[in-house]
Amino acid sequence: MANVNPDLRKERENGTFSVEKLTNLLDGGKHVTDRRRHVERLALNEFSKGEDYNFMSRKERYISALHKTERALRCCKEYGLTKPDEVYWLWQLAFPHEASPIQLHGDMFLPTLTRQGTEEQVNKYLPLAEKYQIIGTYAQTEMGHGTFIRGLETTATYDPQTEEFILHSPTLTSLKWWPGGLGKTSNYAIVMALLYTNGKNYGMHPFMVQLRSHETHEPLPGITIGDIGPKFGFDTIDNGFVQFDHFRIPREDMLMKYSQVLKDGTYVKSTKLKKSSYGVMVLVRSMLIYYLAIQGLAPACTIAIRYSAVRRQSEQTKSQLEPQILDYQTQQYKLFPILASAYAVLFTGVKMKEIYYEVDNEIQQGHTERLPELHALSSGLKALTSSMASWCIERCRLACGGHGYSAASGFPKIYVAVTAACTYEGENTVMLLQCARYLIKTYQGASNGKKLSGSVSYLSDKVNSRSTITSEFSLKSLVDAFKHRAFRFQACGSDPEDSWNRNSVVLTKAAEAHCYYYMVSVFESVVEAVEDDAVKRVVGQLCQLFALFAIHENAGDFVQDGFISNDQMELVKWKELSLLSDIRRNAVLLVDAFDFHDEFIGSILGRFDGNVYANLFEWAKSSPLNKPEVQESYIKYLQPLLNPNKSKL
Ligand SMILES: CC(C)(COP(=O)(O)OP(=O)(O)OC[C@H]1O[C@@H](n2cnc3c(N)ncnc32)[C@H](O)[C@@H]1OP(=O)(O)O)[C@@H](O)C(=O)NCCC(=O)NCCSC(=O)/C=C/CC(=O)O
Numbered sequence: 047m048a049n050v051n052p053d054l055r056k057e058r059e060n061g062t063f064s065v066e067k068l069t070n071l072l073d074g075g076k077h078v079t080d081r082r083r084h085v086e087r088l089a090l091n092e093f094s095k096g097e098d099y100n101f102m103s104r105k106e107r108y109i110s111a112l113h114k115t116e117r118a119l120r121c122c123k124e125y126g127l128t129k130p131d132e133v134y135w136l137w138q139l140a141f142p143h144e145a146s147p148i149q150l151h152g153d154m155f156l157p158t159l160t161r162q163g164t165e166e167q168v169n170k171y172l173p174l175a176e177k178y179q180i181i182g183t184y185a186q187t188e189m190g191h192g193t194f195i196r197g198l199e200t201t202a203t204y205d206p207q208t209e210e211f212i213l214h215s216p217t218l219t220s221l222k223w224w225p226g227g228l229g230k231t232s233n234y235a236i237v238m239a240l241l242y243t244n245g246k247n248y249g250m251h252p253f254m255v256q257l258r259s260h261e262t263h264e265p266l267p268g269i270t271i272g273d274i275g276p277k278f279g280f281d282t283i284d285n286g287f288v289q290f291d292h293f294r295i296p297r298e299d300m301l302m303k304y305s306q307v308l309k310d311g312t313y314v315k316s317t318k319l320k321k322s323s324y325g326v327m328v329l330v331r332s333m334l335i336y337y338l339a340i341q342g343l344a345p346a347c348t349i350a351i352r353y354s355a356v357r358r359q360s361e362q363t364k365s366q367l368e369p370q371i372l373d374y375q376t377q378q379y380k381l382f383p384i385l386a387s388a389y390a391v392l393f394t395g396v397k398m399k400e401i402y403y404e405v406d407n408e409i410q411q412g413h414t415e416r417l418p419e420l421h422a423l424s425s426g427l428k429a430l431t432s433s434m435a436s437w438c439i440e441r442c443r444l445a446c447g448g449h450g451y452s453a454a455s456g457f458p459k460i461y462v463a464v465t466a467a468c469t470y471e472g473e474n475t476v477m478l479l480q481c482a483r484y485l486i487k488t489y490q491g492a493s494n495g496k497k498l499s500g501s502v503s504y505l506s507d508k509v510n511s512r513s514t515i516t517s518e519f520s521l522k523s524l525v526d527a528f529k530h531r532a533f534r535f536q537a538c539g540s541d542p543e544d545s546w547n548r549n550s551v552v553l554t555k556a557a558e559a560h561c562y563y564y565m566v567s568v569f570e571s572v573v574e575a576v577e578d579d580a581v582k583r584v585v586g587q588l589c590q591l592f593a594l595f596a597i598h599e600n601a602g603d604f605v606q607d608g609f610i611s612n613d614q615m616e617l618v619k620w621k622e623l624s625l626l627s628d629i630r631r632n633a634v635l636l637v638d639a640f641d642f643h644d645e646f647i648g649s650i651l652g653r654f655d656g657n658v659y660a661n662l663f664e665w666a667k668s669s670p671l672n673k674p675e676v677q678e679s680y681i682k683y684l685q686p687l688l689n690p691n692k693s694k695l
């Protein structure tokens with residue numbers, strides 16, 4: 047490639063494996079890579095030019111996002127992109143680290159309609175929603191409650207006289223607050239409300255609610271609605287509020303697949319599916335893990351590692367060229383475990399998607415046995431990987447010095463988009479506790495001789511009391527270490543009822559230990575399945591580093607019961623550092639394998655060609671603050687201070 051920074055060029059000439067083969071592995075096959083690249087080319091034709099996001103106001107960002115939404119929908123139609131992956135690849139480049147104002151329409155509104163609606167309801171609303179004549183959101187969270195769903199206050203009271211539900215916000219804290227796209231964009235919402243009929247409260251149920259007129263888009267009478275204001279990030283989407291004042295909807299608009307209200311107000315529960323109305327959250331949590339890798343961890347370490355290959359700083363040996371900062375062991379220690387985590391989370395995300403669709407299929411056939419495990423695993427992994435991604439993006443930013451703090455780095459936009467995932471779709475602490483609740487119950491079952499399967503099968507296994515880690519550091523011995531730790535945490539858990547709060551810190555760690563064991567196991571199985579020796583070796587090194595970094599960071603968990611001896615822990619530390627130099631040679635190629643376009647990464651520091659300085663200067667000069675040369679406000683406010691006599695002229 048012409049005009050590539052010489053340091054980056056050298057990195058790419060010095061690798062030990064085929065980047066293309068690794069890209070194919072990450073995509074799930076060559077055919078997928080080819081198709082993805084084709085769709086991305088279409089997207090770049092449409093979206094690669096445009097105003098710099100960094101120089102736009104919030105309102106401009108929202109307006110630009112509406113325009114891009116219309117263009118993206120048109121592109122998908124024009125190019126016949128209907129498969130979820132293909133649509134995603136286009137939208138990734140249309141909205142790099144941004145949310146479209148209609149994101150909740152696809153993420154939660156449609157899945158809730160199709161999973162919670164009757165056939166008639168789906169037949170009525172889905173065609174309109176697929177043509178975007180209905181743009182919906184998912185309105186569950188209220189000003190006063192987000193985590194505690196059973197504490198939500200919005201009511202839907204059935205009126206048998208008119209065969210309608212009356213939606214009402216009885217208190218200020220009952221206002222729906224946060225739903226994406228609710229403020230200005232959506233004209234419908236699936237509203238989660240307390241169902242009252244015949245004077246009895248039947249708990250949270252989903253209701254299809256029209257919010258705005260089809261003709262004028264004005265809010266309907268009885269509805270007060272708007273944007274909740276600027277946020278930590280997510281500037282392009284109008285997270286909103288809505289207040290219902292005895293707003294009436296037809297009885298038929300309660301989504302009635304799992305429970306019904308008859309014309310006379312009789313309530314009928316037609317399924318044993320536990321928490322049926324919570325289903326869409328399991329879907330989103332399960333899908334989120336993969337996106338945390340490719341929208342968070344992977345772009346962030348791509349930026350930091352490419353920049354660390356072109357940034358030269360300080361003097362290691364007299365009169366020598368300043369070294370690439372990627373040659374500092376401390377820089378490698380900052381970045382390579384993150385690189386390993388990006389691969390670990392990506393592989394786990396792929397596996398989680400597979401499991402979700404397997405279990406969802408079973409549920410559609412009426413078999414719900416695996417739902418509790420899916421809920422626990424998706425909750426725990428969502429919490430662990432979103433926390434991991436947030437921590438890693440900030441550490442990548444810190445590794446890039448001053449330019450890492452510039453918007454030109456791309457880090458601010460990536461960070462504020464990803465860190466929200468620690469809160470939405472279930473606040474992380476609460477999600478870990480949900481996972482722990484399941485593990486403790488499952489462990490108790492195993493202790494009574496129940497044979498377990500899936501991600502909890504280890505709880506009915508015999509576990510080694512001593513680690514088998516040797517200087518070979520076999521992946522199996524590393525997986526076994528995490529299995530032992532997870533088992534030990536579950537064994538010392540508590541009964542979910544009696545001392546829950548007093549044990550909840552330990553319980554969150556038990557959930558994390560379980561999820562780490564799961565991630566290392568998935569990573570090991572991916573490595574074992576790799577056919578190409580060179581790729582197997584380098585991905586195997588990342589798996590070793592992911593495991594050893596976590597063992598070292600949590601050494602107490604592994605040495606406390608003598609499972610890993612002090613000598614073995616010394617070996618762990620030695621191997622962790624020696625892996626840094628092993629991985630150094632391939633670091634740039636390992637991020638190149640993610641195959642990101644510069645337009646997606648949005649970072650001058652992380653450009654594929656490594657030409658940082660010239661482009662950083664051009665970018666800075668393009669800042670609107672640099673035109674005109676002297677700002678009018680300066681003349682007005684400061685000039686008089688500098689020239690007091692002049693101001694009298
Ligand atoms: C914290 C929760 C789960 C507590 O719910 P609650 O009804 O109080 O349950 P209990 O604690 O009484 O019993 C737990 C019981 O239920 C099972 N369970 C819980 N959730 C699910 C589920 N989703 N699927 C299946 N089963 C579930 C659990 O396994 C227990 O079973 P037992 O056998 O042990 O009894 C709940 O309040 C909750 O989920 N809170 C989080 C709220 C949340 O996630 N909100 C997201 C709103 S949408 C959003 O954020 C959108 C973001 C934008 C975007 O994504 O783009």
Ligand SMILES: Cc1cc2nc3c(=O)[nH]c(=O)nc-3n(C[C@H](O)[C@H](O)[C@H](O)COP(=O)(O)OP(=O)(O)OC[C@H]3O[C@@H](n4cnc5c(N)ncnc54)[C@H](O)[C@@H]3O)c2cc1C
Nearest residue numbers: 184185186187191192193224225226466470471472473475
């Ligand atoms: C960017 C963004 C987009 C969102 N989009 C939507 C949307 O489209 N639709 C929607 O309905 N909602 C949406 N939400 C809301 C989101 O789902 C909630 O914010 C989330 O569920 C957390 O609930 P909360 O805000 O009530 O936090 P809280 O539960 O009040 O959390 C505050 C603190 O209390 C702690 N805490 C709470 N309960 C417990 C417990 N049982 N044990 C221990 N600690 C506890 C938490 O750990 C946390 O530290 C969005 C939020 C964000 C940030």
